[in-house]
């Protein structure tokens with residue numbers, strides 16, 4: 508049996524450190540907006556290489572609040588990949604802004620810079636870049652386009668914690684602001700919901716610190732109409748305990764990905780492609796094949812877990828019925844053909860070989 512991802516096993520090696528952190532919070536008598544949050548925000552900013560990190564309740568809120576903090580006029584357009592997870596797009600809609608869907612590069616699953624240029628109008632205010640499956644998008648090209656057209660670049664880093672760009676900067680430090688999710692299954696995962704924003708813009712950071720806490724810097728004095736989206740002390744303490752293990756875990760993922768890439772030769776299977784210097788932390792290892800459901804069933808019969816990220820593209824979701832007349836052939840083909848293989852910090856070398864052997868025997 509090779510599970511897709513075993514979260515109990517993921518957290519087991521850190522059980523003592525996590526238990527200690529939780530006890531510290533329990534005994535402190537202070538559970539919201541305290542020193543655990545401040546300490547984690549400092550460590551996260553340091554890790555990402557940014558001036559600021561602001562803890563929030565989850566990854567969706569991180570993106571919603573970044574867009575709100577910029578204060579774009581209603582109806583302003585934000586370019587976003589058409590094949591992203593729904594949260595990237597919901598964050599735009601939630602601010603009464605218009606998501607403009609861009610077909611991805613079918614090889615990297617990430618935004619195609621040429622496609623971005625084609626979609627820019629006088630209403631475009633920002634590009635929401637998603638480093639999908641853990642691989643960095645072509646940030647040099649995207650930032651150049653943004654500069655030329657005076658657009659903000661917002662990174663959705665929910666799947667790319669720690670990914671390094673060719674010039675040695677990390678995900679979250681490659682645009683104007685970035686949203687992270689620490690949902691339990693992400694590369695750095697809490698024991699519940701959690702998220703953060705990173706930025707080098709101190710004014711934006713101050714607006715975000717206010718927005719996440721009822722629009723207030725001082726208790727009971729409200730400057731703007733904010734929300735309650737705070738990263739609580741317990742999750743902050745758990746994240747701080749796990750953070751030192753993020754890089755070694757990402758290296759483990761990279762080793763397993765290299766093993767898959769070298770071992771899978773079956774012509775029925777297309778391997779994920781990464782650029783020559785593309786930073787990739789392999790949140791997911793996503794292959795393509797013509798008969799995806801047949802392959803998933805075949806692997807399931809052999810005790811190998813797989814998932815599809817994601818089965819329905821956003822423009823075909825019921826929630827966005829206003830887009831049902833739209834057609835994105837690249838995105839639609841991707842959603843029909845993709846399959847995520849087992850991947851994670853606990854996937855062993857021999858389990859990976861089991862998956863490879865099963866795939867090589869597939870006809």
Ligand SMILES: *Cc1c(COP(=O)(O)O)cnc(C)c1O
Nearest residue numbers: 565566567592594595665688690
């Ligand atoms: C997980 C995820 C989010 C949302 O994060 P939550 O913490 O679940 O709100 C946003 N974007 C992408 C690409 C994700 O994978």
